[in-house]
Amino acid sequence: MFLTHSVDRSSSRSLDKEVVHPEKAPLESRESLEKRLVRKIDIRMSMLVVIFILNFIDRSNAAVARLRGFEEDLGLTGAQYPTVLSIFFVGYILVMVPSNMFLNHIGRPSVYLPACTILWGVVSLLTGQQYLIFTGALLCRFFLGLIESSFLPGALLTLSAWYKSDELGLRNCLLFCGLLVSTAFGTLMASGILDGMEGKLGQAAWRWLFYIEGSATIVIAIPAMFILPDFPNHPSSAKWLTPEELELAKARMTEENESTKNTQVTKREGLMMALRDWKVWWLCLCTTGYQLSICYNQFLPTLLQTLGYSRLTTLILCAPPAFVSAVFTFYVARHSDKTKSRFAHIAASLFLSILGFMISMVTMNQGARYFAIFLMFLTMGGWVTLLAWVTNSISSPSPKRAVALGLTCACSQLGSLAGSYVFPKQWGPTYRNSYGISIAAATLTMIMCFIFRLHLAELNRKANQHGKDTFKYIV
Template sequence: MSDLEKPRASEEEVNVAHEQHSPERRALEKKLVRKIDMRMSILIVIYILNYDSRGIFHSFSARAARKRGLERDLHLTGEQFPTLLSVIGYIIMQIPSNMFLNTIGRPSIYLPGCMIIWGTISCLTGVTKNFVGALLTRFFLGFVEAAFFPCSTLLQWYKRDEIGLRTAILYCGNIISNAFGSLMASGILANMDGKLGHAAWRWLFYIGSFDNFHRNRCHFCPARLPHHVQMVVTRERELALLRMEEDAGVGDQDETEQGGPLHGLYLAVTDWRVWWLAFALTSQVVALSFNAFFPTLTATLGFSPTVTLLLCAPPFAVSAAAAFLLARYSSQVGERCFHMNLSFGLGIVGFIISISTMNTAARYVSFFLQAQQYAGFVVLYAWMSNTFARPPSKRAVALALINAWSQLGNVAGEYVWPSNWGPTYHNSYAICIACSGTTMVMCFIFRLVLVSENKRLDKEEEEQGVKTKGFRYIL
């Protein structure tokens, strides 16, 4: 049992948590954050495994697995193979999943359960015999996997100035998968064909299902969401709740939370800001669609297949470091928009270089500039979490809706890189420039809106004579 789960604290211990600027409070808060970090760290490992299980299959469209018997064994014809790459199940389940978790408030039970199911389905994908079987397993795999990333962003035990760095660390699992997913798939496809009588492409799913043993460790994350923790608490649990209340300017169980999960759904879908960020994120996802075709783009440098796969890793390794540093500095100074737009702007420079030259060194440098856009992408995710801080039911739907809608960008991205546009891919890069530029403009406009909202809150507090500054949007 963790300290966050232990029973009653003394009145003296609870009072310490309320003394915001006392040395005891600061020491206790530092210890609490470190403990939460340790318990949440397993999510990073799980996210890497989660993204690999989806990303490895996605790499089929560009690489050798399609030629290693997948189409032949499943008797695929026409557009059936691209259909298997659809993420419909992943899209439609994110909102219901977050609503359900917000209602039950037990991620340490819900997430491991989902992960065991998706590991089983991943394994079953490897034994399918035809298109219908493969389509059903892929659909339901996405259906269950949808629980993970939106739910991870919902585990809001952090303050707004802390969430950016933690989101970056979590999302580094995605970036690392981009760096090494193709290399892993290549190794399995090259060495496992015929082992125990199974085709190499089937081994991708068998091996992917082994991460079940790691997924069960998700029970180490905080066992309850903040607003589901009972108010008879230890001083650490009292401090955890108090931090959330101070950060949002109001408690999670007060007048901001009325009507239950359906009311939260109504609040989210009727808030234009949710849709604005959903379209901004979707536009940037299209701009980042190059990541699914990165081995193909790197092959334009003219090296051997093995060297090409090795060259795929460094740009995303640098991107992971950039995401960490940018998110950390963005949180320290309390600013999001200009930080993410700087990253997106550098990405546009990379796209322009790729359009302008086929020089090997210049194009490889451009790949680094393009990949580092994930740093801005991470800051955008943190901005979403900061903007929709309350009530919990609305926050759950808003984060899931934005993330789910953005997956349409992955669907559109499949059509941005047709092979007949290669090897220069001028049209593809032009589309990426337009989409990334659109995101930058939308984010700047959104910042202006939040500036206006903060001024309105300042005026209201001044008129009411409130001395303690309440909630303000991070810009």
């Protein structure tokens, strides 16, 4: 399915006359052309959302399988199950930066990302094989993380290659709505598999979960190769854009980066520029703290099981908080882009999640604890905004941004790695200590983001004082 829009020939001839250089085009003709261009980009980028759904389903199916004998069948004891979860993030962290540097070098997300998707689908499928033991589960989870790590920073880099800074918040939101949909849709699909596939062909239901979801990932990745766009400067982009649209796409990025001295640099120079920029490291700490504060999502079925419902009902109850969070995240992203404000939206999301953690700490009432889960899930609105802030705050050239995005995404997974041990069974069913850690992480992240906002505001103030009509940071 080729998601391109036909263009009326007469309007195309008119555009040939009016839009030779998009940056100099009359306002109305440029606006019309830009709307059509962005619409085309949006349609093709929608494939990233589909892949992200599969990405999160494949990484989280171990948490779902736990409800139907995953631990018992593999003979996992003590800290072995958390280790199976955490080893995923070790692989995830290792190759994020080099993966993004490689993608930036080849400029072909349409080939690289679907190829990685096929590979992690194969690994996910193998996780369900019958002779798996603890060591095999560790290896499968490690390689799953190693391969999946290509997607998120690669997707963010691809978005930043096509969209302007005031468009990124919404697009990041739509991407992460895939994560929320995967939480809702994935658990509903898993409930059907676990309920209906037990004993089929002599296999446990949790093994079918890996077989079916891994196979679905492989199948979906194939059409993605023909839908995802490559970077604007790659020759393949001319196949689905008119010459005027392609020229405008390049001009938009040139205008976006002209004040940040977007000169040609090597991969090594881009790496060193990112490593020397303290903002990159500060944002790494912010994303690490944020991920630690939302580590509850690794244990969502386990936390909902404390409400006392059946396994099937527990999985179904995972869906409503994710749907509500998707709506909230969409609103936050739109409002953040419209007001050009990042910190306020991040802080509001973290504050709501802290309320949820506090409610869960002080009561075992079913209704109150389920309501608290809804509040916790609202944190996703702030996470999406934080990632947009990272992209906005790290200036070009492209090799530097590729490294910075890979580095911040990699460091954020240190929070997920630590979070794998935050909800041990012995702290249940109240998990007061776990929620206390989440509150501390959320509070610290909020403080660090506030300090970062003050710094960016000061940089903008100094630029205004000197009368510089240059790049302004979004705060």
